[in-house]
Amino acid sequence: MSSNAGETEARRKRCFTTLTEVKKTAIAIALTWSSTRQARALLDAAIEAGQENARFVGNVMNAMDTLRHFGSHSWINECFMIRAREVRDNWRAYVLQRLAYIAVLGLAVALQFAVTLLLLIPEYHAGAITIGDMVLFNTLLLQLNMPFETVARAISDVARSRADLIPLGRLWAAPEERQASHAHDFKPSADQLSFESIGYAYDNGRGVTDVSFKAGRGGITFLVGETGSGKSTIFKLALKSIEPDYGRILVDGTDIASVDRADWYAAVALVPQEVMLLNEPLADNILLGRPRDEVRLRDASKEAAILPLIEALPEGFETTVGERGLKLSGGERQRVAIARALYGQPAILLLDEASSALDERTERDVMDHIRTLAEDVTVLAITHRRGVISTSDVVVDLTDCALSVT
Ligand SMILES: Nc1ncnc2c1ncn2[C@@H]1O[C@H](COP(=O)(O)OP(=O)(O)OP(=O)(O)O)[C@@H](O)[C@H]1O
Incomplete structure (x- = not known):
């Protein structure tokens, strides 16, 4: 039991x-x-x-x-x-x-x-x-x-x-680049850029030698020449990314070696060949953190011939551009980069084949706008397409660094 x-x-x-x-x-x-x-x-x-x-x-x-x-x-x-x-x-x-x-x-x-x-x-x-x-x-x-x-x-x-x-x-x-030792406040007035017997050699011995020319207002100064003749090197020198081995680069008579980098960057704007875009709204891509001024934003976009396109978008300036700007065509990306450069109202504008991705008509529109700007701004442009050059422009041929100005 x-x-x-x-x-x-x-x-x-x-x-x-x-x-x-x-x-x-x-x-x-x-x-x-x-x-x-x-x-x-x-x-x-x-x-x-x-x-x-x-x-x-x-x-x-x-x-x-x-x-x-x-x-x-x-x-x-x-x-x-x-x-x-x-x-x-x-x-x-x-x-x-x-x-x-x-x-x-x-x-x-x-x-x-x-x-x-x-x-x-x-x-x-x-x-x-x-x-x-x-x-x-x-x-x-x-x-x-x-x-x-x-x-x-x-x-x-x-x-x-x-x-x-x-x-x-x-x-x-990290701290940026070293600043000019005798830097001073700098505001260009006439914006005349003079290259005086400039030479620069890279580590491999290549580079440019004895380059002299002047770029001023009134028309676009085009740098032309065979591949490897030194066009990009001239831009690097103008942007103070590298310093000449000899010779001087003067702006309104002041050697840019003595100009503070921040002051120089405020005066010079570059439109590079490879446009960098962030997956952010168009406005942010143009402003890149600079204070927003609606009038300037519209003016810069208009001068870059991109305003109609932006205004046709449902979200206008607030449209995000996609990863690396993939929602935009090559030409549109370049126009955003031009608007970005123009927004800062630069005294000197450097265009590195800035219109090469545009179709012929748009390229003409953009260059015409830039030519109008060249009345008040010194514009230095690299191009491989002679067709964009007009009679009011200056041509600096760097072939073999044997400089000839036509
Ligand atoms: N970072 C570098 N290191 C070494 N050599 C370089 C460097 N950059 C350019 N070079 C050389 O300096 C010379 C001038 O080059 P640069 O890029 O200025 O010519 P370019 O006229 O702009 O050419 P392209 O029309 O092909 O863009 C070339 O011989 C080139 O190989």
Whole structure:
């Protein structure tokens, strides 16, 4: 009779244990399913934000020269901080969600373990279960560690992401180029640019030699010449990216070597061959962090022959241009770059084959606008297409650096 009662009691306990296990498994599966769905969304957002940030960082690295040239440090820092914060917030949301899930799961496992142990220890004493069963519990206990390992991995991922961002921050914050030792406030008046017997040799001995010419207002000064004749080198010298080995570059009689770089950049604008665009609104791509002036923004866009296109867009100046400006054609990208240069109302404008991606008609429109501007601005342009040159322009032929002005 008592052995029957004992068996019934043992069966009841086994039933209870099995039921508890089934319930716990069902709850764990439901919890894991719903939590994983939520975590996936958060993880996707975190990875997306990370990738977006990486793309942004890549663009910024490619565009370092342009951004420095337009004095966009604080704007780009701000953009960078916003994105870095977004990445951090997304990862934090993901980690917190995982932590909550793991905490609930861990508690449930611990509770189940405690209850099961309480029930099974008397069974073991009664000889109903073996030591092997107890080892099984030990295995369960070890499994409790796994969620915590996941947390540790997530935290180390966050730490690694942060570590990835810090070097860029340091790079960006690094001191810029050395400034002219006797720098002074500089404002060009007549904007006449004179190259006087300039020579520059790269490490490989190539470069330019004895280049002399003058560029002033009233027409565009075109630099022409065979490939490798030194056109881009002349631009690098004019932008103070490199310093001449001999000779002088004067602006209104002042050697630009003595002009502070920031003052020089404020006076000179470059439209490069390779246009750098960020996946930001058109207005931001033109302003690059400079204070927004609606009239100037419209005027610059009009002079760059891109205003009608911008106004035809549903979001106008607020339209984002896509990754590296992919939503725009080559010609449109160049016109944005021209508007960007003109927005700063420069005294000297450098165009590095700035209209080469435009179709003939648009190129003519843009160059006509620029020719009008050349009444008030000194425009120096590199071109391979002689067709864009008009009779009012000046041509500096750099072929073999044997300079001839026609
Ligand atoms: N960073 C550099 N390092 C070494 N040599 C260079 C460098 N940049 C240009 N050169 C050399 O200096 C010379 C002038 O080059 P530059 O790029 O100024 O010519 P370019 O007239 O602009 O050519 P292209 O019409 O092909 O753009 C060439 O012989 C070129 O190989």
